[in-house]
Amino acid sequence: MKFLVDFMLGRLCKWLRLLGYDASYFVSDKKSDLIYQSLKEGRIILTRDHRLSKKKAIRLIIINSDLLEEQLEQVFSELNIKVDPEEIFTRCLVCNEILQEIKKEKVKDRVPSYVFQTKNDFSFCANCQKIYWKGTHWDLAHQLLKKLKRAKA
Numbered sequence: 001m002k003f004l005v006d007f008m009l010g011r012l013c014k015w016l017r018l019l020g021y022d023a024s025y026f027v028s029d030k031k032s033d034l035i036y037q038s039l040k041e042g043r044i045i046l047t048r049d050h051r052l053s054k055k056k057a058i059r060l061i062i063i064n065s066d067l068l069e070e071q072l073e074q075v076f077s078e079l080n081i082k083v084d085p086e087e088i089f090t091r092c093l094v095c096n097e098i099l100q101e102i103k104k105e106k107v108k109d110r111v112p113s114y115v116f117q118t119k120n121d122f123s124f125c126a127n128c129q130k131i132y133w134k135g136t137h138w139d140l141a142h143q144l145l146k147k148l149k150r151a152k153a
């Protein structure tokens with residue numbers, strides 16, 4: 001499941017990546033390019049632009065809510081998908097690349113010392129070199145997932 005996220009939905013894009021989805025961020029206002037890219041890369045467009053709905057040849061979801069939880073709910077329910085907890089934090093939040101594991105010894109000078117002392121599992125993005133570990137964002141992601149599950153029940 002691959003997404004192309006309109007620039008108005010930056011937060012949603014980041015959270016889709018955090019949950020492990022391939023989400024490209026579309027920063028231009030040129031709708032023809034948006035449609036072209038979605039067709040070329042087989043991506044589902046997520047947008048707030050109602051004008052796009054008239055074009056039937058493209059796969060898209062018009063996001064209704066301003067709230068992140070409701071936006072995610074809408075995407076997951078319309079596509080009938082469920083988040084795989086194993087996939088959380090497998091992608092770089094900045095550039096959408098798949099993260100790679102990195103040995104603890106190698107990150108010593110690249111993370112805050114309290115992180116190095118308390119964490120054991122690290123991963124990194126080969127594209128932007130950002131280091132990730134199971135910290136605050138990890139907890140936030142799990143809290144969010146719990147909320148989403150509750151909303152479904």
Ligand SMILES: [Zn+2]
Pocket residue numbers: 092093094095096097125126127128129130
């Ligand atoms: Zn990156």
